[in-house]
Amino acid sequence: MPLGGLGEFGLNACVLEWQDHLLLVDAGVMFPSAEMPGVDSIVPDFQYLAERRERLRAIVLTHGHEDHIGGLAFALQAAPAPVYGSRLTLGFVRRRLQDRAASADLRLLTPGQSVEAGPFRIHPIRVSHSVLDSLALAIETPAGVVVASGDFKIDARAPEEERTDLGALSAWGDRGVLVLLSDSTNVEERGSTATEDDVLPAFQDVFDRTGGKVMVSCFATSIPRIQRVADLARRAGRRVGFVGRRMADNTEVALELGVLRIPPSDLVSSGEVGQHPPETLCLFVAGSQGEPLSALSMVSVNEHRDISAGPGDTVVLSARAIPGNERAVSRLIGNLFRRGCDVVHPGLARVHVSGHGNQDDLVELLRRVRPPYLVPIHGEYRMLAQHARLAVRAGLPAASVLVAEDGEVLELSADGARKAERIAAGRILLDRSGVEGLEEMVVRDRRHLSVEGIVVPVVVLDKQTGRMESAPEIVTRGFVDDDERGAELLGDAGRLVAEAVASRPEEERHDPALTRERLRLELRRFFRKRTQRRPMVIPVVMEV
Numbered sequence: 001m002p003l004g005g006l007g008e009f010g011l012n013a014c015v016l017e018w019q020d021h022l023l024l025v026d027a028g029v030m031f032p033s034a035e036m037p038g039v040d041s042i043v044p045d046f047q048y049l050a051e052r053r054e055r056l057r058a059i060v061l062t063h064g065h066e067d068h069i070g071g072l073a074f075a076l077q078a079a080p081a082p083v084y085g086s087r088l089t090l091g092f093v094r095r096r097l098q099d100r101a102a103s104a105d106l107r108l109l110t111p112g113q114s115v116e117a118g119p120f121r122i123h124p125i126r127v128s129h130s131v132l133d134s135l136a137l138a139i140e141t142p143a144g145v146v147v148a149s150g151d152f153k154i155d156a157r158a159p160e161e162e163r164t165d166l167g168a169l170s171a172w173g174d175r176g177v178l179v180l181l182s183d184s185t186n187v188e189e190r191g192s193t194a195t196e197d198d199v200l201p202a203f204q205d206v207f208d209r210t211g212g213k214v215m216v217s218c219f220a221t222s223i224p225r226i227q228r229v230a231d232l233a234r235r236a237g238r239r240v241g242f243v244g245r246r247m248a249d250n251t252e253v254a255l256e257l258g259v260l261r262i263p264p265s266d267l268v269s270s271g272e273v274g275q276h277p278p279e280t281l282c283l284f285v286a287g288s289q290g291e292p293l294s295a296l297s298m299v300s301v302n303e304h305r306d307i308s309a310g311p312g313d314t315v316v317l318s319a320r321a322i323p324g325n326e327r328a329v330s331r332l333i334g335n336l337f338r339r340g341c342d343v344v345h346p347g348l349a350r351v352h353v354s355g356h357g358n359q360d361d362l363v364e365l366l367r368r369v370r371p372p373y374l375v376p377i378h379g380e381y382r383m384l385a386q387h388a389r390l391a392v393r394a395g396l397p398a399a400s401v402l403v404a405e406d407g408e409v410l411e412l413s414a415d416g417a418r419k420a421e422r423i424a425a426g427r428i429l430l431d432r433s434g435v436e437g438l439e440e441m442v443v444r445d446r447r448h449l450s451v452e453g454i455v456v457p458v459v460v461l462d463k464q465t466g467r468m469e470s471a472p473e474i475v476t477r478g479f480v481d482d483d484e485r486g487a488e489l490l491g492d493a494g495r496l497v498a499e500a501v502a503s504r505p506e507e508e509r510h511d512p513a514l515t516r517e518r519l520r521l522e523l524r525r526f527f528r529k530r531t532q533r534r535p536m537v538i539p540v541v542m543e544v
């Protein structure tokens, strides 16, 4: 049962159910686009788990990206259960739970060592991805083996600890698998995904020609990238610093676990940056997606407390813009150029390679696992649909590919597979406090206000006579200019209000709610006709 991640980027969460036993694979968040004003993050609706909280045997996390672990606290709230994850994944999770003053029964998953949760036996398999310690899962169930790819690419050239364990995947193919759930993120990219080392020449070039600071922005989880760039930086005589809360937190966890290796003497803290000459610094700065309050955004408008960017400095954006963030990233790049520094991004040089498998990687996984059924996961619907086509081109019968969306239940057994009923699977919108769920309505209203503005006609009526005490006042925000035309429009609107009040039928005179509704409808019609716009109209009717 996909609760999220099938039909969108992020929000990954999938439930396996056998009789009275549930297993949750991943509990991710999704970050909102600009069309969701005031929404900080989005988590899956875990109502299905909440209604069966006694039955959840475990939560298994494939890797430490926010789109797989960021909703964990909410999943645990819905149904507490032991949480399994790899070393680095649990390191990140522990830190997040501390921030929320929450706790959980965290249990380590090590590739090659299986664990049991109710009727499920979980076998973690190492895969290559942009965060270290990423796992695919082979889950033995009484109905057959489910292989979940997690986010992965093959990267056969990577060092062993970063390489996908193709041997283990083939072994599951030999044993026989019921269904493969496979990452669709990069299905539109041809060939196979490049190896992480391919970023080295472009970064070397940056270090060779930058006379000032080098600032690198990537995801705070991209430990393999950070390690490589930090090694180059140190060889170029630069110390390394981490700027931005998430960046500092995550690298601290990775340093503590020994999966990121930088000698303490080569580290500088954000506050000490000013004490070092710029040409001796390489700073990793959070905010590659142009998030408005991130460290890099602050640097780009010269409002960061410790760090500035200027002529001689180079900023490297070492990440792809997540779909929906392109405009914010473009604005960020513009602002950085305005500061006079140089900006290198993936469109200009190879400073980023994807952590997701391209078409050849996806086909390779299929060939290894040889599943009778494939369910494309992780991606917008177009990716899921194209993944299905790719699999058919690679030889899978069309009936073997199950394209599903969030909430669609897939029933699988040795006898066959089918789509069963739908279950509730929605999303919960969170504001910055991260606690309360925001209603979709609220966000829709905000969007409406941000596009069309608001008009508030204020009418004061005599309670006895029902007549207006004074001329109506019309307050607007974000709707008309404060000029002659605006004044004329509002003047006409005021006259319309006065006429509407005067010509009300007798039965409306004793009910201000009816008067409010009449004014709302008449003004909406009036503004639409005169301006082709639909401002939010909220009449205030007072009786004195």
Ligand SMILES: [Zn+2]
Pocket (backbone or CB within 6 Å): 012, 065, 067, 068, 151, 378
């Ligand atoms: Zn992901």
Ligand SMILES: [Zn+2]
Pocket (backbone or CB within 6 Å): 063, 065, 129, 151
């Ligand atoms: Zn990932």
